[in-house]
Amino acid sequence: MNEPVWDPYDRNCPSRQVLDRVGDRWSVLVVGALTQGPRRFSELAKTVDGVSQKMLTQTLRGLERDGLVARTIFAQIPPRVEYELTASGRSLSEPMLALEEWTKANMPRIVTAREAYDGAHAPKA
C-alpha cells in the first residue's frame, strides 16, 4: 500500500522532470490554449504568439508523451492534425490556469515592485 514518495526537491526524482515540464513556459501557454477545445497545429502557432514551430512541436510531443495531450491525424489533403487535452491534461489545466490568473491579477503589483527595485539598484551613471 505504501506509495512511493515523490519528491521534486530531490534532483533525481522523476517528479522533478515532470515539474519542469509542467512549469515550462510554452507548456503553460499551450495547455491554456487547448482548454478552449481541440486546436490544429497552425491555430496553436497563431494563438501562442512568439512560439517557433520547432518549440511548438517539441512542446506538443512532450505533452503527448506525458499523456496530457492527444494527437489526431485526419487522413486528407492537405493534412489536418488536431490536438486536444486528455483527462490528465484537463486536470492539469486547472492549476495551470490558476497560475495564469494569478499572473494577470497581480501584474500591477509586480510592475510596481520592479520599478522600485530597478530604481533602487540601477543608479550608477
Next chain:
Amino acid sequence: MNEPVWDPYDRNCPSRQVLDRVGDRWSVLVVGALTQGPRRFSELAKTVDGVSQKMLTQTLRGLERDGLVARTIFAQIPPRVEYELTASGRSLSEPMLALEEWTKANMPRIVTAREAYDGAHAPKA
C-alpha cells in the same frame, strides 16, 4: 476604470515575462521551500537539491525584484541573510503548490504514459 488587459499569449505583454518567471523550474521550488517559513541562503541551497549557488542567487534576485520575496541581512559575523515570502509571494505559493501537488499526485499516470509512448516510438534497432 478599465484596467489594462494582460495577455500572456501576446509575446510583448509584460505578463508573459512574469508567467515565465512564475513558471520557472527553480522559482517553483524556491517558493515552495519558503512556504515553510524564512530560510537562509545555505538552507535553501540544501533544500533545493541540485541548484547551483549561481542559479539560486539569480532566482532569489528575480523573485525579490518582483516583490515576491523579502531579503533581510543581519549585521553580524559571519553574515546571516534570510529570505521569506512577502504577501504577494504567499498568494503565489498557492497556485504553485497546487502545481507541485498535481505533479506528485499524477506521477504514476505520467510514468505509465511515458513508458507507453517510448515503447511505441523508440523501437528501431
Next chain:
DNA sequence: CGGAATCCGAATGGATACTG
C-alpha cells in the same frame, strides 16, 4: 556565510530549407 565575477562547455531556441 553569502555572495559577485569570470570562464566555458552544454543546452536552448530561432531561422531556414526540405519533405510527405
Next chain:
DNA sequence: CAGTATCCATTCGGATTCCG
C-alpha cells in the same frame, strides 16, 4: 498543412575564484 532536419547565435548553468 504539419512537420523534420540543419545550422548557428544566444543563453543557461556549473565550476572556480575572490571579496565583504
